[in-house]
Amino acid sequence: MTSTQLPPARYEYGGDEFIFVEIDEQMSMEANFKAMMITNELTERRLDGIVDICPSNASYMIRYDPDVLAPGDLVALLQELDEKAGHVPDDFVLHTRIVDVPVLYNDPWTHEAMMRFRDRHQDPESTDLEYGARVNGFDSVQAFIDHMAANPWIVTMLGFVPGLPFCYQLEPRERQIQVPKYVRPRTFTPERAFGIGGAFAVIYPVQGAGGYQLYGMSPTPVLNVKQDHPDFEHSIVFPKAGDILRFRAIDQAEFDETRRLVESGEFRYRQREVEFHPARFLQDPQAVNDSLLEVLYR
Amino acid sequence: MSARVNVTTGGLSTTVQDAGRPGQYAIGMPPSGAMDQYSYRVGNLLVGNDEKAASLEATYIGPSLEFTDDRLVAVTGGDAAVTLNGESIPTWEAVAVAAGDVLEFGMITSGARPYIAISGGVEVPDYLGSRSTYTLVGLGGHEGRKLADGDTLALGEAPGTGTAGTRVADELLPTFRSEVEVRTVIGLCSYRLTDDAMKSFLSTPWKVTKDADRVGYRLRGGSLDFVEREQPFGAGSDAANVVDLGYPIGSIQVPGGDEPIVLLGDAVTGGGYATIGTVISVDRDLFGQAKTGDTISFRAVEIDEALAARAERRQLLDRVREQVS
Numbered sequence: 001m002t003s004t005q006l007p008p009a010r011y012e013y014g015g016d017e018f019i020f021v022e023i024d025e026q027m028s029m030e031a032n033f034k035a036m037m038i039t040n041e042l043t044e045r046r047l048d049g050i051v052d053i054c055p056s057n058a059s060y061m062i063r064y065d066p067d068v069l070a071p072g073d074l075v076a077l078l079q080e081l082d083e084k085a086g087h088v089p090d091d092f093v094l095h096t097r098i099v100d101v102p103v104l105y106n107d108p109w110t111h112e113a114m115m116r117f118r119d120r121h122q123d124p125e126s127t128d129l130e131y132g133a134r135v136n137g138f139d140s141v142q143a144f145i146d147h148m149a150a151n152p153w154i155v156t157m158l159g160f161v162p163g164l165p166f167c168y169q170l171e172p173r174e175r176q177i178q179v180p181k182y183v184r185p186r187t188f189t190p191e192r193a194f195g196i197g198g199a200f201a202v203i204y205p206v207q208g209a210g211g212y213q214l215y216g217m218s219p220t221p222v223l224n225v226k227q228d229h230p231d232f233e234h235s236i237v238f239p240k241a242g243d244i245l246r247f248r249a250i251d252q253a254e255f256d257e258t259r260r261l262v263e264s265g266e267f268r269y270r271q272r273e274v275e276f277h278p279a280r281f282l283q284d285p286q287a288v289n290d291s292l293l294e295v296l297y298r
Numbered sequence: 299m300s301a302r303v304n305v306t307t308g309g310l311s312t313t314v315q316d317a318g319r320p321g322q323y324a325i326g327m328p329p330s331g332a333m334d335q336y337s338y339r340v341g342n343l344l345v346g347n348d349e350k351a352a353s354l355e356a357t358y359i360g361p362s363l364e365f366t367d368d369r370l371v372a373v374t375g376g377d378a379a380v381t382l383n384g385e386s387i388p389t390w391e392a393v394a395v396a397a398g399d400v401l402e403f404g405m406i407t408s409g410a411r412p413y414i415a416i417s418g419g420v421e422v423p424d425y426l427g428s429r430s431t432y433t434l435v436g437l438g439g440h441e442g443r444k445l446a447d448g449d450t451l452a453l454g455e456a457p458g459t460g461t462a463g464t465r466v467a468d469e470l471l472p473t474f475r476s477e478v479e480v481r482t483v484i485g486l487c488s489y490r491l492t493d494d495a496m497k498s499f500l501s502t503p504w505k506v507t508k509d510a511d512r513v514g515y516r517l518r519g520g521s522l523d524f525v526e527r528e529q530p531f532g533a534g535s536d537a538a539n540v541v542d543l544g545y546p547i548g549s550i551q552v553p554g555g556d557e558p559i560v561l562l563g564d565a566v567t568g569g570g571y572a573t574i575g576t577v578i579s580v581d582r583d584l585f586g587q588a589k590t591g592d593t594i595s596f597r598a599v600e601i602d603e604a605l606a607a608r609a610e611r612r613q614l615l616d617r618v619r620e621q622v623s
Contacts, residue, residue, distance in 0.1 A: 012485040014546030015576035016604035020486050027532025027541045052323035054544045056568060057532070061544030063323055066608065071601055157542060159326040159568030162435055166542055173531065180535040181570055184554065198570055199532035200542060205326075206435050211570070225437045237325045 004028040009082050011075050016066050017051075019074060021082075022059045027168065027199055029278055030088050031058035032156045036241065037085045038078065047077075055241055056157045057166060057200070090279045098152060098244040098296045100270040101203070104255040105129075105145045105216035109190045114214045120184040128213040132179050132196065148177065148215065149249040151289045153201055154276070155239050163205040163223035163237035167245055170292075172285050185211035192218045194247065201247065205237075219250075219258035220267060229262070231269050238269070244276060244292060272296050301367050301453040303416065306400065308445035309361035313512075314420050317350040318563065319428035319438065328547065328565040330430035330438065333512060333586030334411055336472060337375035339615060341415030343622045344372035344392045346460025349615075351419030352429035354445070356412045358589070360403025361445055363414070365395045369453070370417040370460045373401075376409025376474060376587055390471055394462040409474035409587035418454035434513065434564055466621045470614060472583075477503070477593040480581040481607065484598045486549060486573040487540055495522040495555075499574065503593045504558060512564040515585050517594060521556045524572070534570060542570040548577035550596070560585060560594075578604040580611045 010022040021038075024031040032055075039055040042062070049069030054061045064074055106129055118124040123131045133144035153167035169176045181197040186209060189195070193204045195212035202212055205223035222239055224232035231238055239245070250258070261267035272295050281288040305312075315338065318331025332338035332355055339349040354361065360378060365371075373380050373389045380387055381402050387393050389412075395401065403412065422429050422440050431439025440451060488496065504517035524537035533539045538553050545551070545561055551571040552558045560577060562585055577585070578599065588594060 013483050013576070013601045013604075014486060014573075015483050015548050015578045016601060016608055017579050018546035018549075018576065020544065020546065020573075022487075022543070024530075025533075025541065026530035051320045054324045054567070056543045058541045059543045061323075061546065061568075063320070063546075066605055067612075071605070157568065158324065159542075159544060160566045162322070162325050162327040164326055168532075178532070178534070181539060183536070198534035198539065198541065208434060223435065225435060225442075235325070 004030040006031060006034060011078065013071060014061070016071070017063055019062045019064065019071065019078065020059065021061070021078060024058045027058050029168070029282070032168065033088045033092060033094075033278060034085055035060040037088065038081045041081050041085070042078070054159065056159070057168070088278065092278055094242055094276040094278070096242045096244060096274060096276055097271050098246065098274050098292050100296055101218055101245045101247050102220060102250040102254065102258055103149070103194050103216045103218050103247045104252065105149065105249055106141065107217040107255070109217050110193045110214040113186070113188055113190050113193070116188065117182070117186045120182050120186060122180060122183060129215055132177070132213055132215065135179060136177050145215070145249060148201070149247055152244045152246040152292055155241055155243040155245060156200075158237065158239060158241060161205055161208065163239065164202055165222065165239035165243070165245065167201040168199060169201070170244070170281065170285065170289055179213045181211040182213070185209050189214070190217065192221065194218055217255075219255045220262055220269065229265060229267070244274065246293065246296060270296065301418065301455070302450050303366065303453055304364040305445050305447065305449040305451065306362040306364050307447050308449065309356050309403065310359040311357040312361045312445040313355055313431035313433065314352050314422050314439035314451070315355045315430045316352040316428055319426055319430055319432070322426060323567050326567045327432070328563060328567055330428070330432045330512070330563050332413065333563055334375050334413070334583040336583050336611070336615070338413045340390070340466065340618055341372045341374040341413045343618055344374070344390070344460065344464050344466070345370040345415045345417040346392075346457050347415060347417060347419055351415070351454070352422060353416070354414040354420065356403065356414065358406050358410060360412050360414070362403070363401045365399045365401070366397050368397070369395050369456060370462060371395050371401060372415045373412055374415065375413040376406050376411045378406045378412055379404030390465060392460050392462050392464040410589040411586050416453060417460050418456040421452040421454040432564060464622050466618050470618055470621070474587045476591070477595075478584045478588060479595045479597050480584055481578045481599040481603065482550070482575045482596045483578060483601060483604055484575040486546070486575060488574040490524050490540070490572040491574055492523045492525055495524070496574070498522060499558070500596055500598055503595050506588050506590050506592045506594060507557070508590045510588070510590055512562060514559045514561045514565060515588065517558045517560070518556070522552050524555060538572055539570050540572045542568055544568045545573060546576045548579065548582050549573045550575050550577070562586070578607055580607045
């Protein structure tokens with residue numbers, strides 16, 4: 001993968017219990033896969049003193065116990081892993097899954113939430129969708145929605161609150177949507193809201209604060225604390241780093257029917273195992289997206 | 299019937315907390331746990347518990363508790379008048395209680411969070427290795443929420459190793475001031491601030507705003523400038539925006555440049571605002587006892603000083619353990 005030249009990584013002490021490693025200041029698939037390779041390798045080493053290993057979009061973070069593992073030794077090890085990982089190779093293959101995530105775009109609930117916080121927005125006179133469409137050069141809100149819903153996104157980080165997936169659009173950079181975060185974060189966001197900030201799409205697992213532009217609502221959960229839904233048997237959170245999610249546009253009738261299935265415990269995400277070849281994607285994004293979607297809906 | 303304690307009134311915001319729930323950060327779950335770990339652990343040691351047993355963490359206004367059997371109780375942390383059946387009792391000391399006894403709190407006089415350790419510990423269900431409450435998504439603790447009037451909490455079997463009247467030397471007790479200095483390792487994305495802004499950050503006495511809870515403390519008192527740049531791809535156009543990344547517990551971010559936020563036990567685990575440094579682990583306790591209107595100053599330290607503070611804390615707890623045994 002030679003589309004992005006990565007700078008030398010930056011190693012920073014986050015107090016005495018964290019090490020933050022910035023692979024790059026800007027987002028790229030290369031930076032994300034590099035963070036994934038290093039953190040996967042560290043996970044496999046099962047070192048004493050490692051508490052949390054958190055791959056992020058273009059960085060990663062480790063929580064450790066400095067009484068067991070000296071900070072300087074850990075940094076030296078991470079530097080060694082960085083060198084070993086080198087460039088993400090052309091034949092790098094991600095064994096992952098593609099998942100259909102239904103989204104009711106322009107739904108009444110996020111619309112209402114967004115209207116309550118116009119004073120915190122860049123453009124109080126527009127809705128979030130109108131603003132996003134305009135700054136990304138779309139003729140209409142519908143064209144903007146179609147672009148978000150058409151091709152899939154890849155999960156490049158989990159965090160903020162449990163189960164929230166940060167998703168990077170599988171489009172060439174010039175076709176990727178970018179929007180600023182709210183000038184001041186909202187104090188309310190409805191549960192399962194779909195939004196975008198920077199180049200990342202998210203689904204808010206629970207009601208709470210949030211700074212991303214609000215575009216829709218998913219009927220399906222990404223967090224299940226009680227683990228009483230079938231897709232949450234092994235973890236309280238559904239998304240995993242590396243998952244490929246397709247935010248398919250649905251109508252109100254399908255939203256209501258899906259909610260009914262979720263509440264009765266019958267809902268299962270449509271998902272298929274896939275191999276994702278980043279180098280092939282960079283060469284011909286649409287061909288890769290078409291084949292991913294073909295597998296998902298076959 | 300198993301042992302229990304009745305919560306007559308829940309207080310302002312009282313939750314079950316323990317040493318925390320580490321190991322879940324990568325899915326976006328913070329560790330939670332007692333905000334002032336030292337006061338919490340000393341409380342458990344005084345009543346003969348494992349120092350990581352589940353206790354109650356009160357905020358500003360404590361709960362009223364009615365006991366249903368013989369226990370030892372110790373109130374540590376933020377100072378408040380504490381009574382048993384209307385009679386004043388000492389804090390930072392193991393006190394014997396019996397069935398029908400009622401523990402009550404007056405207003406807080408210094409600090410912010412009293413801890414109530416009960417011999418046997420609060421026996422709420424374990425969730426992913428901890429009994430700590432994480433109210434943001436409603437898990438752990440008692441039904442995932444703060445205590446309400448009329449709640450009943452199960453208690454564990456008292457270990458029987460504590461003794462009423464147990465105290466530790468005054469020099470081992472913290473004092474809570476309304477002006478505190480916290481040691482901070484500068485770094486993470488501190489390159490986003492101008493040199494002048496960093497100097498200003500470190501020399502400003504910041505006031506704790508009313509937005510100060512277990513997730514984080516929002517401060518006010520100055521304005522910090524970011525280095526001008528063309529924003530990197532994916533970050534968002536605001537100068538405070540970065541490509542979303544992990545936030546260490548204790549990390550400081552400055553959305554908008556004028557209100558630093560320090561993340562604590564129930565932290566959001568990541569996001570898109572530039573982080574400029576991290577409060578050392580020992581000094582996170584100081585936020586647990588800081589209240590709205592208090593003043594916080596940040597002092598830059600290197601990692602070695604953070605480790606030395608950690609070792610000093612460990613020795614302090616060793617001395618507490620010696621004195622209670």
